[in-house]
Amino acid sequence: MTQSTLSSSNGKITRSRHVDTPFVRNCWYVIAWSHEVPDGGLFSRTVIGEPVLLMRRADGRLTALLDRCSHRLAPLSIGQREGDTVRCAYHGIRFDATGRCLEVPGTERVPPGLDLKTYPVVEHRRWIFVWMGDPALADTALLPDNHSNDSPDWVNQPGYMHYEVPYLLICDNLLDFSHLSYVHATTLGGSTEIARARQHNEPVRVGDRQVGVRITREVKGVPASPYWHSFRPGLAGDYRRWFHYDFVLPGVLLMDSGGHPMDAPDDVARTVRMHSCQAVTPETETSSHYFFQQSCQRQDFERAAETPQRMHEVLLKAFVEDRDMITAQYRAILATPDLPMRPVALDAALGQFRALVERLAQAEAR
Numbered sequence: 034m035t036q037s038t039l040s041s042s043n044g045k046i047t048r049s050r051h052v053d054t055p056f057v058r059n060c061w062y063v064i065a066w067s068h069e070v071p072d073g074g075l076f077s078r079t080v081i082g083e084p085v086l087l088m089r090r091a092d093g094r095l096t097a098l099l100d101r102c103s104h105r106l107a108p109l110s111i112g113q114r115e116g117d118t119v120r121c122a123y124h125g126i127r128f129d130a131t132g133r134c135l136e137v138p139g140t141e142r143v144p145p146g147l148d149l150k151t152y153p154v155v156e157h158r159r160w161i162f163v164w165m166g167d168p169a170l171a172d173t174a175l176l177p178d179n180h181s182n183d184s185p186d187w188v189n190q191p192g193y194m195h196y197e198v199p200y201l202l203i204c205d206n207l208l209d210f211s212h213l214s215y216v217h218a219t220t221l222g223g224s225t226e227i228a229r230a231r232q233h234n235e236p237v238r239v240g241d242r243q244v245g246v247r248i249t250r251e252v253k254g255v256p257a258s259p260y261w262h263s264f265r266p267g268l269a270g271d272y273r274r275w276f277h278y279d280f281v282l283p284g285v286l287l288m289d290s291g292g293h294p295m296d297a298p299d300d301v302a303r304t305v306r307m308h309s310c311q312a313v314t315p316e317t318e319t320s321s322h323y324f325f326q327q328s329c330q331r332q333d334f335e336r337a338a339e340t341p342q343r344m345h346e347v348l349l350k351a352f353v354e355d356r357d358m359i360t361a362q363y364r365a366i367l368a369t370p371d372l373p374m375r376p377v378a379l380d381a382a383l384g385q386f387r388a389l390v391e392r393l394a395q396a397e398a399r
């Protein structure tokens with residue numbers, strides 16, 4: 034399904050092919066961090082335009098339902114939990130965790146057709162994933178390897194950010210780290226050499242299916258990242274820095290990054306190793322969710338006696354830099370929707386990823 038992006042910032046509908054947003058349905062979308070869904074409560078978030086209600090049953094299992102009462106479409110998320118069931122706050126119809134309608138006030142027998150749509154849902158390493166496509170195709174083998182989210186070897190603080198832009202513009206940003214040199218000059222970057230380094234791209238496959246793009250970027254003879262000083266102060270001299278990551282459907286980044294001194298590659302005390310998991314989930318055609326964590330090795334924190342909060346603050350500053358730039362880009366595109374973009378070599382990976390999304394979305398539409 035390809036959906037055209039619409040903008041109404043000035044009251045007029047604007048279309049631009051640069052921000053057309055195809056949604057692949059048959060994949061796992063990150064909908065929440067585990068801690069966001071409270072025991073005994075109700076949590077709602079919209080994914081590819083569908084409002085999804087999450088609730089934890091008494092035994093800890095999650096359930097995901099369409100967050101619309103089948104009677105007159107009130108959001109169930111403002112209703113009441115009654116054990117493992119939810120009662121609509123409008124006229125009191127009650128549903129169980131499988132979406133079955135149990136009770137309609139004033140009626141002896143529940144009429145047919147009131148059951149709710151349900152979604153396959155999985156909690157995997159502190160991320161909650163929903164499958165928005167055909168439930169029969171939901172396959173946990175397709176979940177990403179987001180191990181650093183909850184590994185004892187890594188320390189991190191979970192983050193979330195909301196974007197008022199189509200999700201593919203955020204994916205573009207994550208598929209091309211040349212922007213670190215400019216957008217993040219004083220945070221994640223620190224050298225224009227990052228933009229000059231060649232990026233190697235190859236497909237990521239599960240079996241014979243392509244599920245993403247594997248990216249390698251290395252840069253030699255550059256200073257330590259300004260960001261590293263937030264948790265490893267005092268790193269001096271020239272470094273070799275690396276960014277090795279997979280960017281997989283529908284928009285998940287899994288990255289090993291770091292650096293070591295050029296003159297002492299084996300100097301563990303001056304080497305930085307990090308792992309990051311980030312997920313972009315479309316909320317609507319024109320808005321997106323961004324879940325992220327950047328992990329540092331536990332021993333680095335112990336050595337530097339720093340806290341994950343300090344690291345998180347700098348990371349957040351950098352991700353606000355991204356959001357400011359991408360939002361400015363989106364507004365500019367909408368203001369002049371017919372201007373062409375001119376691709377350059379930097380765009381190879383995002384071109385591959387967009388082609389993959391387009392191909393799968395079109396196949397699903399057929």
Ligand code: FES
Nearest residue numbers: 102104105121124
């Ligand atoms: S809208 Fe939910 S009970 Fe009427």
Ligand SMILES: [Fe+2]
Nearest residue numbers: 206212216355
């Ligand atoms: Fe960035």
